[in-house]
Structure formats: structure tokens, C-alpha cells
Amino acid sequence: MQIKLNSPLDMHLHLRDGDMLKTVAPLSAKTFSGAIIMPNLVPPITTKEALLSYKERILKAIGRENFIPYMTLFFKTDYDYEFLKDIKDEILAIKLYPAGITTNSEDGVDNFSIDSLAPILEAMSELGIVLCVHGETNGFVMDREAEFIPIYEKIAKRFPKLKIIMEHITTKEAVEALDRYENLYATITLHHLFITLDDVAGGLLRPHLFCKPIAKRPEDRMALRKVAFSAHEKVMFGSDSAPHPRDKKEAPGCAAGVFTAPVALPALAQIFYEAGAIENLQKFVSQNAQNIYGVTPPLKEVILEMESFEVPKEYNGVVPMFAGESLSWRVKDVI
Numbered sequence: 001m002q003i004k005l006n007s008p009l010d011m012h013l014h015l016r017d018g019d020m021l022k023t024v025a026p027l028s029a030k031t032f033s034g035a036i037i038m039p040n041l042v043p044p045i046t047t048k049e050a051l052l053s054y055k056e057r058i059l060k061a062i063g064r065e066n067f068i069p070y071m072t073l074f075f076k077t078d079y080d081y082e083f084l085k086d087i088k089d090e091i092l093a094i095k096l097y098p099a100g101i102t103t104n105s106e107d108g109v110d111n112f113s114i115d116s117l118a119p120i121l122e123a124m125s126e127l128g129i130v131l132c133v134h135g136e137t138n139g140f141v142m143d144r145e146a147e148f149i150p151i152y153e154k155i156a157k158r159f160p161k162l163k164i165i166m167e168h169i170t171t172k173e174a175v176e177a178l179d180r181y182e183n184l185y186a187t188i189t190l191h192h193l194f195i196t197l198d199d200v201a202g203g204l205l206r207p208h209l210f211c212k213p214i215a216k217r218p219e220d221r222m223a224l225r226k227v228a229f230s231a232h233e234k235v236m237f238g239s240d241s242a243p244h245p246r247d248k249k250e251a252p253g254c255a256a257g258v259f260t261a262p263v264a265l266p267a268l269a270q271i272f273y274e275a276g277a278i279e280n281l282q283k284f285v286s287q288n289a290q291n292i293y294g295v296t297p298p299l300k301e302v303i304l305e306m307e308s309f310e311v312p313k314e315y316n317g318v319v320p321m322f323a324g325e326s327l328s329w330r331v332k333d334v335i
């Protein structure tokens with residue numbers, strides 16, 4: 001059994017910088033045609049100069065692979081219209097983080113009043129810049145995403161022309177919100193299709209599955225699977241592959257993030273196949289994103305086959321999801 005995917009896209013990816021970038025970027029560039037690159041470096045990407053030089057470093061790290069890093073800017077309320085107009089053609093989106101909610105988000109937004117957000121959202125809406133959001137409040141950890149939905153709704157209503165991506169959704173509440181507003185879209189990760197909180201903390205604690213937003217309940221996973229497997233036209237694959245060195249994960253204060261880039265396509269093929277939904281994988285990993293973002297990625301054909309894939313225990317000191325386990329699909333060829 002084989003399938004062919006055309007130009008897979010990862011619409012939420014952390015590539016980091018320095019040696020980590022050199023380790024992880026080639027792993028995504030090998031099988032994906034492009035990815036939305038998250039701006040939460042230290043310091044975050046907030047200037048055109050920083051953005052362009054980060055893009056250069058990414059291109060250098062991937063070598064000759066045919067892969068587009070779709071760049072993003074870290075959301076700040078003090079960007080003015082002229083700045084956004086000038087940088088618009090260099091970015092695909094601006095990523096909003098609530099302050100301190102996840103890795104390297106300390107400089108994010110701490111005031112979600114519409115008055116404070118309106119000027120920049122108005123400008124983004126007019127310039128056609130997509131808004132990507134890490135939608136969590138600072139409430140109880142299991143409730144943070146559901147509590148953030150009214151903020152999505154407030155923005156979606158006030159700026160109907162602004163495309164809003166609810167990043168890495170994990171709850172049935174977020175799935176339900178998708179259909180209430182025309183301008184709300186979502187990315188779904190690999191790990192949230194596979195795991196619930198039980199896999200993270202129900203037995204021995206599994207630090208490599210710890211991420212933000214935390215994996216939720218079985219009924220939430222079911223709702224995610226339903227929209228992903230049916231390739232609902234408003235959802236797209238965004239791995240949120242977020243590598244951290246082993247010593248930052250296997251630590252008393254474990255960093256949030258699951259590293260999935262090298263296993264993403266085989267694991268997606270496996271779970272879609274098992275669900276009888278393999279014919280919808282192309283839409284989920286490429287076509288929907290192309291439609292939502294209006295991009296045409298470079299042509300890349302990825303042949304996946306139903307053969308055992310022994311997942312490496314680590315890649316240069318970074319532990320991937322399914323480390324040391326075997327998946328039932330593997331990448332056969334990339335053309």
C-alpha cells in the first residue's frame with residue numbers, strides 16, 4: 001500500500017536558531033514543501049532586519065532542499081501602519097502570543113481589550129495580513145483554550161475581513177467555534193490527534209509529550225479527529241513541532257513542546273489510514289492551507305508506504321515523538 005502526497009505544508013513550525021536550527025530545519029525541508037515559521041526566538045522577531053536575517057539562516061540550514069520558509073512576525077500592539085505595509089510582502093502572518101503563556105512569549109500581549117488591539121488589527125485587516133493566535137488565557141490549565149474563545153469571537157466579529165487562525169486547537173469548544181465565524185480557521189497538530197492528558201500524565205510522566213496547549217480529554221481528541229479526518233476546509237495541518245534539547249525536557253521544570261517534524265508524515269498517514277480517511281490527507285496537509293493562505297508551494301511529491309519505520313531515539317540530542325517505537329508507515333521517496 002502506497003500513497004502520494006503533493007507539496008505537504010506544515011502551517012505551524014518552530015525551527016529555532018543556531019545549532020538547533022541546523023539539526024531540525026533539514027528534517028522538515030526533506031519532506032515538506034514549506035512551513036509557517038514561528039517567531040518566538042529570543043529575542044522574538046519584531047523587525048524587518050531580524051526577519052530577513054533569520055530567513056537567510058533558515059535557507060542556509062536547509063541547503064538545496066526545495067522548501068519555502070513562510071515567515072511570521074511576533075505580534076506587538078505598537079507596530080504602525082507604515083511598518084506593516086513595508087513588511088507585508090515578507091511575511092505570511094503575524095503571530096499573537098498572550099504574555100508568558102508558552103515558550104519565549106514574555107513579550108506578548110497582556111491587554112486584550114479591543115481598544116488596545118484595534119489599531120493593529122485594523123491595519124492587518126486592510127493590508128490582508130493573517131493573524132495567527134496562541135489562544136489560551138492564564139486560567140486553569142485545562143480550561144485556558146475554552147476560556148479564550150470569547151476573545152476569538154470578539155476579534156472575528158469586529159474585523160470580519162481579518163483571517164484569524166486558531167493555532168493548535170485542542171478542544172471541542174474550539175472546533176465548534178470554527179463554523180460560527182466565516183473568518184475563523186484552525187491548525188491541528190499531530191500530537192493532539194494522537195494523545196490525551198492521560199498519555200502525558202496518567203501513568204509515568206512523559207515529558208516529551210508535554211506541550212502548550214496541554215493535551216485534553218478523549219472527547220476533545222474525538223472532535224479534533226473528526227474535523228481533521230474529514231479535512232474540514234477550515235482546518236489545516238500545523239505540527240507545532242517544538243524541539244528542545246533533552247536536558248530541558250528531562251528536567252524538574254520541563255520545557256513545553258513536542259518534537260514531531262521527522263515523524264509527522266508517516267504518523268499522519270498511519271492515523272488517517274487507520275481511520276479510513278487516507279483520501280482526505282492531501283487536503284489536510286496541503287490543499288486547505290493553500291486555499292486559506294492563498295499560497296502555491298513548490299512541487300514536491302512524497303511517496304509514503306505501509307512499511308515499518310523505526311523512529312530514531314534522538315536527533316542530535318533532541319527526542320522526537322515515538323522515539324524508539326515503530327510506526328506502520330514510512331517515507332519511501334521524495335521527488
Ligand code: NCD
Pocket residue numbers: 014040102103104134210211212213240242243256257258
Ligand atoms: C512552543 C515552543 O516551544 O516554542 N511550545 C509548545 O509547547 N507548543 C510554543 C507554542 O507554540 O506554544
Ligand code: ZN
Pocket residue numbers: 012014038240242
Ligand atoms: Zn507553536
